[in-house]
Amino acid sequence: MALPLPPGLAQAEVAFLAEMELVTVVPRQRLESINLLSGRTPVLRPPHRAPLPLWLALLLKKQRRANIVPPPWLHPTSLSQIIHRETKEDPTAFSAPPPPPSRAHPSQPGMAHRPAADANLSPPFLPSCTADAPAGYLPYHWLEVAEALLAHAGDDMAAPPGEVRGLLRDLVEVRAAKMRSSTSALEGFGGGLMSLRGVGAMELAESRGFVLGVVDGVRRIGASAEATRREEEEMGGRREDDEGSDDDMGI
Amino acid sequence: MDIDDILREVDPTYHVVPRERRDLQDLTRAWVAERSAPELLHWPAGGLFERIHDNIKRQIEKVEEMTGDMDPKTNFALIVIQTELERFRYLVRSYIRARIAKIDRHALHYLSTDELRSRLSEMELAYATRHQALLHDHYLASFLSSFPPPLQNLNDTAGNITMIDAPDLESAVFIRLLKDTLVEGRGVDADGAMDGRESDIVILRWSDAKPLIDAGSAELV
Numbered sequence: 001m002a003l004p005l006p007p008g009l010a011q012a013e014v015a016f017l018a019e020m021e022l023v024t025v026v027p028r029q030r031l032e033s034i035n036l037l038s039g040r041t042p043v044l045r046p047p048h049r050a051p052l053p054l055w056l057a058l059l060l061k062k063q064r065r066a067n068i069v070p071p072p073w074l075h076p077t078s079l080s081q082i083i084h085r086e087t088k089e090d091p092t093a094f095s096a097p098p099p100p101p102s103r104a105h106p107s108q109p110g111m112a113h114r115p116a117a118d119a120n121l122s123p124p125f126l127p128s129c130t131a132d133a134p135a136g137y138l139p140y141h142w143l144e145v146a147e148a149l150l151a152h153a154g155d156d157m158a159a160p161p162g163e164v165r166g167l168l169r170d171l172v173e174v175r176a177a178k179m180r181s182s183t184s185a186l187e188g189f190g191g192g193l194m195s196l197r198g199v200g201a202m203e204l205a206e207s208r209g210f211v212l213g214v215v216d217g218v219r220r221i222g223a224s225a226e227a228t229r230r231e232e233e234e235m236g237g238r239r240e241d242d243e244g245s246d247d248d249m250g251i
Numbered sequence: 252m253d254i255d256d257i258l259r260e261v262d263p264t265y266h267v268v269p270r271e272r273r274d275l276q277d278l279t280r281a282w283v284a285e286r287s288a289p290e291l292l293h294w295p296a297g298g299l300f301e302r303i304h305d306n307i308k309r310q311i312e313k314v315e316e317m318t319g320d321m322d323p324k325t326n327f328a329l330i331v332i333q334t335e336l337e338r339f340r341y342l343v344r345s346y347i348r349a350r351i352a353k354i355d356r357h358a359l360h361y362l363s364t365d366e367l368r369s370r371l372s373e374m375e376l377a378y379a380t381r382h383q384a385l386l387h388d389h390y391l392a393s394f395l396s397s398f399p400p401p402l403q404n405l406n407d408t409a410g411n412i413t414m415i416d417a418p419d420l421e422s423a424v425f426i427r428l429l430k431d432t433l434v435e436g437r438g439v440d441a442d443g444a445m446d447g448r449e450s451d452i453v454i455l456r457w458s459d460a461k462p463l464i465d466a467g468s469a470e471l472v
Contacts (some may be wrong), residue, residue, distance in 0.1 A: 001351060002348055002351040002352035002355050003345065003349045004351045004352070005286075005349075007286065007287055007289060008286065008287050008425075009283060009416075009472075013286070014347075016338075016341070017279070017283070019338075020275075020279065022434065031327075032314055033380060034328045034331050034332060035332075036271075036332065036335045036338065037275070037303075037306050037310055037335055037339050038271050038272055038274075038275040038339075039271040047414035055334065055338065056331060056334075056335075059330070059331065064453075065327075068384075071446045097450045100450070102312070120429035120467065122280075122429060125276050125279075129342075140450075157387065183403075192436030192437045192438030192441070192443045192459065193438070193443040193444070193445055193453060193454070194453065194454045194455075195447070195451050195452065195453050196452045196453070197448070197450070197451045197452060199452050204425060204452070205472065208425070211423075211454065212422070212425075212454075215454060216422050216423055221422060222439030225439060225440075226437075226438075226439045226440075229440070237314065240329075
């Protein structure tokens with residue numbers, strides 16, 4: 001009865017999460033609004049575009065009731081731009097995540113709003129895979145959404161699926177190399193913090209066990225050294241507090 | 252489009268996320284957090300689960316009603332509703348099972364103080380108590396009864412060594428920052444701090460991450 005999985009989302013669970021991402025569909029037939037547990041779906045009237053969660057969009061696509069508009073970042077020019085940035089401009093860090101959604105809604109120019117001021121939205125509930133998403137940025141669930149769209153909506157792509165697939169494979173390899181090299185930084189995980197800005201959900205799920213294992217291992221090995229250091233700091237007064245706070249990987 | 256839709260479109264509050272959608276977001280976040288955190292988290296406040304449970308029950312009743320209708324149009328809506336229902340039930344089931352796994356592993360720990368007990372829901376508290384009672388009876392019947400009485404306790408804390416197994420609060424987790432904030436982490440060789448930006452993914456110890464999560468500046472991923 002109890003869940004036998006280790007802590008941290010497994011790949012299948014990440015894929016499940018990615019299916020909640022909103023995508024834009026172009027309906028091919030009318031469909032009335034359906035009252036779902038997560039709220040009512042928009043009324044689908046061809047040829048008006050509508051945002052739908054990926055799982056529903058894929059269902060409609062399979063039944064040939066709608067076409068899916070691929071997100072702008074999945075366009076070959078955007079992908080090559082990202083590959084260029086990952087390999088040439090900044091060969092050590094992941095490319096930046098998409099900027100937070102603009103405060104002004106496109107349908108209401110001038111009316112600034114924040115989607116629910118009390119709840120900070122995060123993927124998969126940000127509209128980072130719809131047709132309005134910015135090009136040139138990989139959202140958190142990029143790999144899963146791209147794979148799902150290529151597998152089930154290959155004919156809706158702006159370019160031949162083979163070309164997109166090739167670019168994606170390059171991107172996966174470039175970023176996997178970065179993930180591997182980030183583990184060498186783990187060796188000196190003495191600073192207590194490491195930032196992986198721009199990493200994707202699937203990449204995280206793949207190396208989660210290894211990365212967390214290394215960090216926990218380093219901590220256990222160094223536990224007594226850490227205890228001694230803490231004791232010394234406590235004895236030696238509060239001088240350590242004035243240390244520069246921008247030095248995040250201090251060894 | 253009727254008059255209500257038009258009124259809603261000019262209403263500036265329309266884009267505030269509706270209740271149902273926010274419930275799904277809260278449930279998803281609670282599930283991801285529970286799956287990633289090394290210890291049991293608080294049972295969500297504000298009647299989230301009661302609400303979701305009622306909604307699921309209502310939706311099942313609706314499906315039962317609609318199954319009698321053979322019109323192809325409602326037939327497709329039925330498929331969509333059932334698919335979504337299954338997705339919701341998967342989330343709820345996985346969430347509860349993840350919690351049960353943690354309770355099973357450290358039942359005595361979560362029953363030991365009032366603060367920890369308050370994290371459990373009523374049902375979970377009953378489950379944990381019963382689980383621990385059964386376990387204790389079983390141990391007593393199989394071997395504890397042959398020990399001298401002073402050694403029969405399962406929650407002995409004599410000699411500064413506690414017998415109660417607790418989760419490792421120092422294990423590392425991944426978090427995503429929801430706003431720009433200062434992140435501090437304790438390390439083996441030195442303690443680090445960085446000015447985190449929104450949507451940074453950071454690896455740090457759970458004990459350092461917890462204050463950020465509780466303050467709503469970060470979430471587990």
